[in-house]
Amino acid sequence: MTVDKEALRRKYREERDKRLRPDGNDQYLRLTGRFAHYLDDPYTPVMERAPKTDHVTVAFVGGGFAGLVTGARLREAGVEDVRIVEKGGDFGGTWYWNRYPGAQCDTASFVYMPLLEETGHMPTEKYAHAPEILEHCRRIGKHYGLYDNALFHTEVTDLTWDETRSRWLIRTNRGDAFTAQFVAMGIGPLHVPKLPGIPGIDDFRGHAFHTSRWDYAYTGGDPSGAPMDRLADKRVAIIGTGATAVQCVPHLARACRELYVFQRTPSSVDVRDNRPTDPGWFATIATPGWQQRWLENFTANQTGAPAEEDLVMDGWTDLSRRFRAKIEHLRPEELTQENMLAAFEDSDFEKMEEIRARVDAVVEDPETAHALKAWYRQLCKRPCFHDEYLQAFNEPGTRLVDTGGKGVERITGKGVVVAGREYEVDCVIYASGFEVGTDYTRRAGYDLTGRGGLRLSEHWAEGMRTLHGVHVHGFPNAFLVQPTQGANLISNIPHNLTEAGRTIAVTVRHALDHGYAEVEPTKEAEDGWVEFLLSGTGRLLGSQECTPGYYNNEGQDPGPKSWLGVGHPHGAMAYFAFIDGWRESGTFDGLDFRHGGQDR
Ligand code: NDP
Numbered sequence: 001m002t003v004d005k006e007a008l009r010r011k012y013r014e015e016r017d018k019r020l021r022p023d024g025n026d027q028y029l030r031l032t033g034r035f036a037h038y039l040d041d042p043y044t045p046v047m048e049r050a051p052k053t054d055h056v057t058v059a060f061v062g063g064g065f066a067g068l069v070t071g072a073r074l075r076e077a078g079v080e081d082v083r084i085v086e087k088g089g090d091f092g093g094t095w096y097w098n099r100y101p102g103a104q105c106d107t108a109s110f111v112y113m114p115l116l117e118e119t120g121h122m123p124t125e126k127y128a129h130a131p132e133i134l135e136h137c138r139r140i141g142k143h144y145g146l147y148d149n150a151l152f153h154t155e156v157t158d159l160t161w162d163e164t165r166s167r168w169l170i171r172t173n174r175g176d177a178f179t180a181q182f183v184a185m186g187i188g189p190l191h192v193p194k195l196p197g198i199p200g201i202d203d204f205r206g207h208a209f210h211t212s213r214w215d216y217a218y219t220g221g222d223p224s225g226a227p228m229d230r231l232a233d234k235r236v237a238i239i240g241t242g243a244t245a246v247q248c249v250p251h252l253a254r255a256c257r258e259l260y261v262f263q264r265t266p267s268s269v270d271v272r273d274n275r276p277t278d279p280g281w282f283a284t285i286a287t288p289g290w291q292q293r294w295l296e297n298f299t300a301n302q303t304g305a306p307a308e309e310d311l312v313m314d315g316w317t318d319l320s321r322r323f324r325a326k327i328e329h330l331r332p333e334e335l336t337q338e339n340m341l342a343a344f345e346d347s348d349f350e351k352m353e354e355i356r357a358r359v360d361a362v363v364e365d366p367e368t369a370h371a372l373k374a375w376y377r378q379l380c381k382r383p384c385f386h387d388e389y390l391q392a393f394n395e396p397g398t399r400l401v402d403t404g405g406k407g408v409e410r411i412t413g414k415g416v417v418v419a420g421r422e423y424e425v426d427c428v429i430y431a432s433g434f435e436v437g438t439d440y441t442r443r444a445g446y447d448l449t450g451r452g453g454l455r456l457s458e459h460w461a462e463g464m465r466t467l468h469g470v471h472v473h474g475f476p477n478a479f480l481v482q483p484t485q486g487a488n489l490i491s492n493i494p495h496n497l498t499e500a501g502r503t504i505a506v507t508v509r510h511a512l513d514h515g516y517a518e519v520e521p522t523k524e525a526e527d528g529w530v531e532f533l534l535s536g537t538g539r540l541l542g543s544q545e546c547t548p549g550y551y552n553n554e555g556q557d558p559g560p561k562s563w564l565g566v567g568h569p570h571g572a573m574a575y576f577a578f579i580d581g582w583r584e585s586g587t588f589d590g591l592d593f594r595h596g597g598q599d600r
Helices: 005-019 033-039 065-076 130-143 243-255 279-285 290-303 315-327 337-362 366-371 440-444 493-513 523-534 550-555 560-564 572-585
Strands: 055-061 082-085 156-162 167-172 177-185 207-210 235-239 258-263 398-402 415-418 421-424 427-430 478-480 518-521 591-594
Touching: 005 337, 055 065, 055 167, 055 493, 065 082, 065 130, 065 177, 065 493, 177 493, 235 243, 235 415, 235 421, 243 258, 243 398, 258 415, 290 315, 290 493, 290 572, 315 337, 337 366, 366 398, 478 493, 493 518, 493 572, 493 591, 518 523, 523 560
Parallel strands: 055 082, 055 177, 177 478, 207 427, 235 258, 235 427, 258 398
Antiparallel strands: 156 167, 167 177, 415 421, 518 591
16 A cells, blocks of 8 residues: 555644644533533432441442452452442443443453453453443452442542541541541543533533433433434434444434434544354363453553464554564664654554545445544544444434534534534434543542642642552552553553552552551652653653544643653553562562551
């Protein structure tokens, strides 16, 4: 394939420039005040209960994968007294809230769904659908007895370290005020829905909801794919064409009388190639230790680390495969940074040309096909994979309304306006995503007050600081479960979480076994880790050359704070190997274990 690289670079820049806007993250609306009802739980009624004022060994904020895998590892380590506090009505996190039609994992189930080996579950498909993943979350909760002490429909409002008693005081929106020796937090990278700040958004008199609170009472159907029969006479607008819209648009296209898909930036939509799992095949791979092998193999392939085979073989590993093929014939002295970057760009151009060619091959109307093509490098925005999304635009009732990169102009009482034309609709569905670039404590909904009254928001005023992405100086007995400053593996978030869960379980076990009341990273260790992180090449995602999106702070310079939003300088595999060795050594380098106030 020959590509005019200079022409493509120019086109990418032009398309980016069309979308740049000075308000960056401020263009979005927070769902508070008059928008708060968008957050109501449509799935589970809220039950009355008495506030908790007791004490637990470990409190965990968040009942998604992070809380489940950490709870599981703690239970395996013999820590019985674990309380998960979750704002949803059940375990699941992302998979509790995101029940929109067609929701499924985009990373192969065998590596995406945690604790498969431990719970004995065989994913039914290469890319499992949401109901199966939610059920798996419940399976983990039951298997490890995590339901016993869990608090659902409960939001932590405050976490304060009690220095005299070496414990955390946890307050919630349900009046709880209980204590815990340890707290851990896995609030999820994408859990606060946002709305686009479109003028007139308040004026709409029809029905409206966000994709993460799907209103099946309005649409009919259910998350398992039953047809949304109540839309048969409805005109529906969906605003946004990210990974969520890509999955639910085909279902809407089949169900609605008229569907208008409002697009600001097209997603790159590569082949999905989902298929049911053959139990015979699964039996051959599911030998002891299989999931860890698959996890490591996927991460190695996805991040360009050496790997003898590619077990998952999909779109996530394809770019690395192409890149490797381009550099494998180079002599050692030719492996310069310049040649590597050129090989990476060439692989990307080829990949994106194929993705654009697929649009032409699938979409019948040439104008629609033209508008659906993504003009940026594949990792500028979240890559999407689907085998029915592009086809949906061939449905007679479905219409793409491309906004030329500018977004929806306004919303009126009756519908949605683009380029001066009003599209009258009965329902507006916001597939407008989740807060990403905002501060951790804003997304968490609480601040931590640590030793000496230090607030986490203050400690991180110049950017995140941790030891290994897990421990924070000044915040004893508190742990984070998230990817940043650790492996930072974006393509398979659960891999980061299971490793953090292991680290926390080992640390808590050590403290309990030796009667330590407190554990905290030293300042030297935290500073040293941060310095080590900064010795790398910096952030992989988030180039300002890219079209705006949440990967690059909506195209606005995120400032020096973002320099700390990195992972291990030698990549995810290096981090996992390092942290495994750290745990195995049993020396807990960088952590200070204490018997409490008296020995500080
Ligand atoms: P995104 O933030 O990716 O998409 C939001 C969409 O809304 C974008 O298309 C955006 O356009 C559009 N938008 C915002 N403002 C306007 C406006 N004023 N007018 C018109 N359009 C507008 O949210 P998603 O919920 O799709 O996905 C969020 C993330 O969740 C994904 O990136 C992925 O990480 C995860 N996810 C994972 C899935 C999986 O693993 N299976 C499935 C779904 C989501 P623009 O691009 O121009 O900003």
